[in-house]
Amino acid sequence: MSFILWVAIRGRLSTRDRIHKYDPMAVTTSVLCNTYPKSHAHLFFECLFSRTIWTQLMNICGSPWNGLCWNAFIDWASTHWRGNSPATVANKLCLGVAVYHIWRERNCAIFEGTQKTSLVVAHSIIDTIR
Template structure:
């Protein structure tokens, strides 16, 4: 369970950690899964409306979610473009091998990025409200 490194001893909100755990285990109820179960027919990712809603697109292939993740990385002094979710998780696992301040900060920022991207998705789906990425970052 290598994903455990991203959540264990992470001092952020339990809600954030719960979503990271679900995302790393592939257990988020994204529209592609709901479609397979026959619950929905709409597969569009509501944040950008340019692709199907999958975990890979949600974190961080979508240009809006990628922009948020890129800003989080820049805040940490990392000049790296977001790639597919699995590759980003592997990269984060390598960064979080130690128990130093940098590793702790990486884990907190990943949890924040996952949480706020999922929250924004839910606001669009359930409340029909959409915010600009700058407002999400300000939160």
């Protein structure tokens, strides 16, 4: 999971916008919501599917969704989530697990043609964190 997070933070996952640079015939719309072109920013925070997951996670954690975009959130987290306090470790764990599950769900939708609901994915994330 931490490898996927590291690659996502570096903006190097093979999202459809990146694939489109090499294959102009590639589909560019989000497989999770079938709307906007998929990028790291869209996949993890802007996609309606992902936003629903984050909202559910934040409700469970008792924190409101702050509505930051992907790059702003990563900048904010790298500044505020320093050290190894229990709260910081929990936040980092939640981010890593959520990114991993959203990326996995994207892959299942593309390669297997299956898609869980955002509620099911949110509960899978919570189960993994536990």
